[in-house]
Amino acid sequence: MAVLARAPADDIAALLPALPAHDRLRAPETGLVMVRGRAGGDGAPFNLGEMTVTRCAVRLGDAVGHAYVAGRDKRQAELAALVDAALQDPAHHDALMAAVIAPLAARQQAVRDAEARRAAATRVEFFTMATMR
Amino acid sequence: MYVAVKGGGRAISAAHAWLDETRRGDPSLPELGVAQIEQQMGLAVDRVMAEGSCHDRFLAALAIKQSKGDLIEAAFLLRAYRTTLVRFGASDPIETAAMRLRRRISATYKDLPGGQVLGPTFDYTHRLLDFALAAEGAPREAAPEAGAPVGEVPRVTELLAREGLMQREVPDDAEPGDLTRQPLAFPAARPVRLQNLARGDEGFLLALGYSTQRGYGGNHPFVGEIRVGHVAVDFTPPELGFAIDIGDIAITECQMVNQFAGSRTEPAQFTRGYGLVFGHGERRAMGMALVDRALRAQELGEDVTAPAQDAEFVLYHSDNIEATGFVEHLKLPHYVDFQSELENLRTIRRSAMQDLAE
Numbered sequence: 001m002a003v004l005a006r007a008p009a010d011d012i013a014a015l016l017p018a019l020p021a022h023d024r025l026r027a028p029e030t031g032l033v034m035v036r037g038r039a040g041g042d043g044a045p046f047n048l049g050e051m052t053v054t055r056c057a058v059r060l061g062d063a064v065g066h067a068y069v070a071g072r073d074k075r076q077a078e079l080a081a082l083v084d085a086a087l088q089d090p091a092h093h094d095a096l097m098a099a100v101i102a103p104l105a106a107r108q109q110a111v112r113d114a115e116a117r118r119a120a121a122t123r124v125e126f127f128t129m130a131t132m133r
Numbered sequence: 134m135y136v137a138v139k140g141g142g143r144a145i146s147a148a149h150a151w152l153d154e155t156r157r158g159d160p161s162l163p164e165l166g167v168a169q170i171e172q173q174m175g176l177a178v179d180r181v182m183a184e185g186s187c188h189d190r191f192l193a194a195l196a197i198k199q200s201k202g203d204l205i206e207a208a209f210l211l212r213a214y215r216t217t218l219v220r221f222g223a224s225d226p227i228e229t230a231a232m233r234l235r236r237r238i239s240a241t242y243k244d245l246p247g248g249q250v251l252g253p254t255f256d257y258t259h260r261l262l263d264f265a266l267a268a269e270g271a272p273r274e275a276a277p278e279a280g281a282p283v284g285e286v287p288r289v290t291e292l293l294a295r296e297g298l299m300q301r302e303v304p305d306d307a308e309p310g311d312l313t314r315q316p317l318a319f320p321a322a323r324p325v326r327l328q329n330l331a332r333g334d335e336g337f338l339l340a341l342g343y344s345t346q347r348g349y350g351g352n353h354p355f356v357g358e359i360r361v362g363h364v365a366v367d368f369t370p371p372e373l374g375f376a377i378d379i380g381d382i383a384i385t386e387c388q389m390v391n392q393f394a395g396s397r398t399e400p401a402q403f404t405r406g407y408g409l410v411f412g413h414g415e416r417r418a419m420g421m422a423l424v425d426r427a428l429r430a431q432e433l434g435e436d437v438t439a440p441a442q443d444a445e446f447v448l449y450h451s452d453n454i455e456a457t458g459f460v461e462h463l464k465l466p467h468y469v470d471f472q473s474e475l476e477n478l479r480t481i482r483r484s485a486m487q488d489l490a491e
Contacts, residue, residue: 002365002378032215033368034223034311035188035382037331037409039323041288043302045226046309046324048331049411050215051188051366051382068221068370070380072189112233116282119235122251123283126243 004080005069007104012079015100022082025064026057028074060085156201170194179383179412180204184453185211186313186332188382188411205334205453212454225367225376229360229386229409230288236361239289241390247286252361289358290388290405300394300402321444326428330421331410333451338420341427341441350427350439354406357390361413385410387418391426394433404433 004012013019032050039046055068056077065085067077083100087093157164171178171194181193185208192211200206236252239245251257253276265271293299309324317329330338345351363381370377387408395401406426408418427441440446450456 005378005380029219031219031221032187033221033366033379034313035366036224036226036309037229037327038226038302039327040290040302040405040407041229041386041388041409042291042304044305044307044309044324046327046331047223047311047313048227048328048384048409049183049186049188050220050313052192052218053221053368053379055221055370057372066370066373068368068377068379070366070382072191113282114278115235116233116284117278117280118276119250119252119283120279120281121277122236122253123279124249124251 001067001080001084003101003105003108004067004076004083006108007076007080009073009076009079011104011107012076012083012100015103016079016083017099019082020060020086022065022085023059024056024078025059026055028054028056028077030054030072030074033068056081058082058085061089063088156199165198167191167194167198170197176413177202177204179414180335180417181207181211183411183414183417184208184332184334185215186411187211187215205457209454209457222368222371224379225369227364227366227382227384229364229384230291231285232360232362232364232384232386233381234283234286234360234362235413237283237286237358238356239358240356241289241358242292245289245292247283250283288388290390293357293390293403297400298403299390300404302405317448319445321448323425323429326444326448327407327409327421327425329448329451330408330424333421334453334456335414335417335420337451337453338417338424341447342420342423344439345423345427345441350430350435350437350442352391352404352406352426352435354423354426355390356419357388357405358386359388359415359418360386361415383412385412385414385418387415387422389419389422389426396434404429 030052031054033053034050035048036045037048038044051070052072053068053070054072054074054077055066056074057067058065058078058081060082063085065081065083065088067080067084069077069080083096087096171190174194174197177197178190178193181196181204182188182190184205185193185196187193192214193207196207196210197204199210234250234252236254237247237250239249243249290299294301309328310322312325312328317325321329346354361384363383365378365381367376368379369375385408389406389408391404391406393401394404404426406422406424406429408420408422408425410418410421424441424447427439428444428447430437430442435442437443
């Protein structure tokens with residue numbers, strides 16, 4: 001779900017060979033989640049502010065797939081729920097992980113790595129000037 | 134006698150039509166796209182998300198376009214929009230120690246695990262207008278990348294706390310108060326104060342933070358750490374019963390290290406002020422951390438003497454949506470109120486004149 005939550009709808013759709021027929025148990029719906037932080041980073045929780053989140057639930061055969069994804073993209077939420085349902089079928093799980101989740105995860109990791117390397121290029125290297133007496 | 138009047142409908146529609154036209158500006162120039170605002174006015178988007186108290190870059194950018202760049206008006210639009218959405222619930226508290234960092238600096242230690250990572254900052258620029266930017270479409274060099282990426286780094290406050298030099302936060306998993314559901318009441322607990330400050334006006338937080346540095350309730354702060362980056366949000370949907378990762382948000386965190394508190398039973402320790410905001414907003418996170426620390430005066434046994442230490446003063450006036458509503462309502466017709474004031478004044482003057490004449 002972490003991977004699907006960060007994948008644009010077009011990217012998920014491009015990797016899904018054919019969209020299997022499914023029923024919508026809960027049509028895609030955009031709402032809010034209150035994001036919490038902690039005082040001092042590790043103290044008492046407090047309400048920082050809300051974020052938009054879109055949810056969807058589908059039935060695929062006997063499996064029910066759920067998705068909650070950041071943002072307001074209803075198509076992404078539905079595709080994520082569909083993949084979630086399909087992944088519950090042991091017969092398809094491994095193939096789907098390899099065909100859909102792994103390439104999306106690799107793409108996301110590459111973006112993260114590039115950013116982390118860019119951040120590292122701005123790391124300060126101190127050197128000592130001549131010591132004053 | 135009270136006379137009800139109505140009117141102005143046609144004038145209002147004409148005014149709004151003209152507003153639309155001025156928003157568009159010169160039609161011979163290309164129209165600004167929401168995606169352009171989102172990408173190229175990123176810090177304005179961050180401020181609107183923080184003060185609008187809703188993390189959604191596209192909505193914030195749209196609000197900026199609609200408000201013609203008036204950021205308080207944009208935050209107002211975003212706050213109004215959020216009231217139309219249902220709330221699915223509250224997230225687990227975000228884990229800022231596991232942030233994916235773009236920037237991380239400390240003013241207290243030169244050499245610290247993870248190092249000083251500057252990230253995309255205005256610091257150390259010369260603040261000279263760059264006329265090269267006026268020439269659009271100039272090729273830009275890609276930012277350099279280092280071989281070893283920046284990974285997770287420990288918190289500075291944790292390094293101090295491990296030595297007993299920094300007061301630890303009290304672990305407490307009580308349900309925090311929520312200003313979007315219950316009105317502010319006093320005494321306000323720290324979680325409510327932090328929520329209020331996190332969406333407070335940046336200028337107000339900055340000015341109050343500055344006032345503490347200039348001696349109005351000062352507590353000698355150091356920037357223990359500023360972190361800017363992305364953090365995953367975990368949410369537990371009721372129908373699932375376990376937490377799932379629903380995506381990332383951009384945040385800025387500031388840990389301010391302040392002067393000691395101690396007692397006969399406890400040796401002196403540093404105390405902290407905390408700032409956490411949506412988006413990249415260092416000035417706002419620092420202001421928040423200074424004011425958070427100032428508002429802890431009573432709890433830490435300090436005299437409450439300065440405006441920044443006065444919780445009622447700070448929390449009732451920090452919200453720019455409320456403030457702009459009450460200040461700007463003065464523009465609305467007060468014809469009847471004013472007539473009564475005029476009448477009063479005339480009576481007072483009349484009687485004063487009569488007294489003089491006698």
